[in-house]
Amino acid sequence: MTTMKMERGALWEVNSRTIVYAAIGAALYGVLQLFSFLLPGTQNVDVRPAFAIVTFFGYAFGPVVGLFTGFVGNMIGDQLRGYGLLTYWNWSLAGGLVGLIVGLAPLYLSRWVNGNLRDRAIGGAVAAAVGVVIGFIFIFSDIWVGGSSANQLLTTGYVPIVVSDLIVGIILTPILVYAWEPVKEQLGR
Amino acid sequence: MNIAPRYLGRGSWLARRDPRLLVLVVVLFVATVSQVWDGRAVVGLVIIAFGYYALAGIPFREVRRNWIAALTLITIIVLVNTVLTGSRFEGIVQHSFFALPLIGTPVSAESLSYAVTQWLRYAAMLAVGFPVAFCVSPSDFGVTFARLGIPYKLAFAVDLTFRFLPSLAGEYQQTIDAQRVRGYEPGSGGNPVARLRRSVPILVPFAVNAIVGAEDTIDAMDLRGFGTGQRTWLRHLAFDRTDRIVLLAFVALLVGATIAGFTTTTSHPWTPQFLIRLAGG
Incomplete structure (x- = not known):
């Protein structure tokens, strides 16, 4: 598996590289989640610099790694905070879906993904935005799981989390792409 | 900096169970609770959840902050959901105490009992979720x-x-x-x-x-040839008789809640009469 410029068939490949990148991504996301700060004006939504790990790993290493990083990484964060792996499983899965959708960028942003470094960085920001807006729709499953109302989920869940993670994804994903690309060249990946 | 998961329930009755049981119990219990809205039935589920939690032997002083954070979060969610937005009660006759200033959302016997029920549901899910965090050895996941x-x-x-x-x-x-x-x-x-x-x-x-x-x-x-064939695990897991009994009990709870949801009113919110009377109903 090469990174960024991925063959369509290789998108779903699961090999030792996929496994290790997924595990590293989830562990990074889990560790960094402990260091987030509240978004001013909201009660319970953090600006999570850690979330850039999900969008970046999805973009750089594919949908399987992105899904795992978001899903398992969020569960690890909950585990470290003592809530248990599965207590907020649907929020974790929403994070995983973001990583999955960003990882599918070669299918819908091929011009940017296969372009020069600047194009790939822009592609990372766009894919992060698409992933965040679509992936977090899954939190509306709380209507059935937790009995929340759609209104409440929209105003105090979806909109704040999408706004905060859009800020994070659009700013930090391209920065991580710029930092990773030269290193990737050095490693011969 | 030590941020490894804390194995606080080591040696407890739940920690001695097959770790698959703890994961399956969360799945079964969340599926059960999701179907129940009658506050009386939810109280029963809360008792079961905290009875289960007690078997985890987690020292409270070690998890006090976790509980405070988790309960604060669900309190905020419930307050915003039921008291401030109140959208669940559109088209339902409400016995109102008063309307919130500025936003005009009525605080009624129905919305209060709904809020308490929802809070209890979340608390029950947390009580069943915590043992996964503290009673499964990190190397067993x-x-x-x-x-x-x-x-x-x-x-x-x-x-x-x-x-x-x-x-x-x-x-x-x-x-x-x-x-x-x-x-x-x-x-x-x-x-x-x-x-x-x-x-x-x-x-x-x-x-x-x-x-x-x-x-x-x-x-x-x-x-080491990872991925070339099925690998085995050093740690062997096997359900014993007690694990099977606990698992069966939670499966029975889920089946019971599902059947009750179709045949009784457990899937509908319940409002205590005294609250309705208090609201002048």
Whole structure:
């Protein structure tokens, strides 16, 4: 598996590289989640610099790694905070879906993904935005799981989390792409 | 910095169970609670959940902060959901106490009992979820998921994730120290974008170093032929009689709640008469 410029068939490949990148991504996301700060004006939504790990790993290493990083990484964060792996499983899965959708960028942003470094960085920001807006729709499953109302989920869940993670994804994903690309060249990946 | 998962329930009755049981109980219990809205039935589920939690033997002083944080979060969710938005009660006759100033949402016997029920449902789910956090040895998660039918490569990734945590936490601290030597000041305050920018000198080297460091693990796995065949796990898991009984009990609870949902009123919110009378109904 090469990174960024991925063959369509290789998108779903699961090999030792996929496994290790997924595990590293989830562990990074889990560790960094402990260091987030509240978004001013909201009660319970953090600006999570850690979330850039999900969008970046999805973009750089594919949908399987992105899904795992978001899903398992969020569960690890909950585990470290003592809530248990599965207590907020649907929020974790929403994070995983973001990583999955960003990882599918070669299918819908091929011009940017296969372009020069600047194009790939822009592609990372766009894919992060698409992933965040679509992936977090899954939190509306709380209507059935937790009995929340759609209104409440929209105003105090979806909109704040999408706004905060859009800020994070659009700013930090391209920065991580710029930092990773030269290193990737050095490693011969 | 030690951020490894805390195995606080070590040696307790629940910690001695097959870890798959703890995971399955959460799944079954959440599926059960999701179907029940009658406050009287929810109280029964809360008793079961906290009885189960007591078997985990988790010292309360060690998890007090976790409980405070979790209960604060669900209180905020419930307050916003039922009291402030109140959208669940459109088209339903409400026995109102008063209307909230400015937004005009009625606070009624129905919305209050709904709020209490929802809060209890979340608390019950938390009580059943906490033992997974504190009564499963971190080294058992990989084999647990593998034996639950997750493809072994992904189960191995879960195992690997837990193994990476302590070393990554150490590297995180090293990165902060190294940047501080170079004059980095994390600071506090400022708008979110400014604070994000301040996280870049930590986040970027930390993430890139972790990926580069992963190359050794990839090489080691390739050299050992990872992925060429089904792998076995050093740790063997087997349900004993007690595990089966507990599992059956939670399956029965789920089946019972499902049947009751169709045949009785447990899937509908219940409002105590005294609250209705109090509201002048």
